[in-house]
Amino acid sequence: MTTARRDTYTPETLLTVAVQVFIERGYDGTSMEHLSKAAGISKSSIYHHVTGKEELLRRAVSRALDELFGILDEEHARVGSAAGRLEYVVRRMVEVLMAELPYVTLLLRVRGNTDTERWALERRREFDHRVAALLKDAAAEGDVRADVEVRLATRLVFGMINSIVEWYRPDGPDGRSATGQREVVDAVARLVFGGLRKAS
């Protein structure tokens, strides 16, 4: 409740700046000089808050992963028919992706050059498998088409969802509304479960 002016950086506030730069220039394409310019402080000041570039990346992808795994613990993802749980998870994935856009964006661009990146890739795979199991159950319960292999379908659905980071931008400060969050969630749910073809 202190009216403390937050003019000085913490690892967290620094992270929001760094993540933005990482997204614009790519993680490898971003130097500490770039970060210091964007943050308005010197390189060595950044080292006061974090041990280096990689810690910033680790904090960012950790946040994204925690949010995604959190979905699987929510009640609607644990009770009911597999098809119902699957649809809930798909919708929530889209919501989390938009709510944590910069962090998820970074997570999805990780390639595996460093330990941090390899750890992130492994956790992503684990999440994928959890959702694939859900789809498998839905297929076993007869609610999902059987002419597309479960693993393949999971990958393609993830592809559609994850691609949202390539173009979605939240509403600007001018109030000009971009594509609404609700509209995106509904569109994904419709296309994933019903496809493009007109419902007959």
Place this chain on the structure above:
Amino acid sequence: MTTARRDTYTPETLLTVAVQVFIERGYDGTSMEHLSKAAGISKSSIYHHVTGKEELLRRAVSRALDELFGILDEEHARVGSAAGRLEYVVRRMVEVLMAELPYVTLLLRVRGNTDTERWALERRREFDHRVAALLKDAAAEGDVRADVEVRLATRLVFGMINSIVEWYRPDGPDGRSATGQREVVDAVARLVFGGLRKAS
């Protein structure tokens, strides 16, 4: 017909090596040292064939773009109902993506730090618009659902298709068959047009 030993590099053969390294380490994460190690020749020998790193990137993304735009010139993409042309283009996009996997992979990872990258992004946008126009026509002809906006649907479908580069790997030399090309094309067509839900 000369039985010439191809032991020396040309810009083209060097490209296949470079693209592989770019994909593994990321373009920004790849140094000329990495390339020289992978190619088995020295850094300066690489400069004999190409002017630098960026030329290799330009050659790679150009190839991918040429193949993609080529689809739109094919007969089945120009005649018939919009829905039919759209399905043809979707299937061919998947085929081209798998046939030119490394080049398309690189194209899709371009971020926009250099002139070459910005040029690639612009051409990609142009291709997207061409396909969006096709989907718009299909909607006007009543063959595509009207409750998802055309621009949004196009983006999501592209997302699904493009995501294939994240996991598809052609059959290994050991003959062990990964997911078949035909299977992927069919799966994408089924999901894009029919969705996950069981056909009633």
Place this chain on the structure above:
DNA sequence: GTCTATATTACGATAGAC
């Protein structure tokens, strides 16, 4: 917490011999 200055390493690219 922030700065200037700097150590050290790696990078892209070139020169010139073979």
Place this chain on the structure above:
DNA sequence: GTCTATCGTAATATAGAC
């Protein structure tokens, strides 16, 4: 066409003053 040697720059990170 390929090499070794090297130039100039930019990178990550640290030292130490304020």
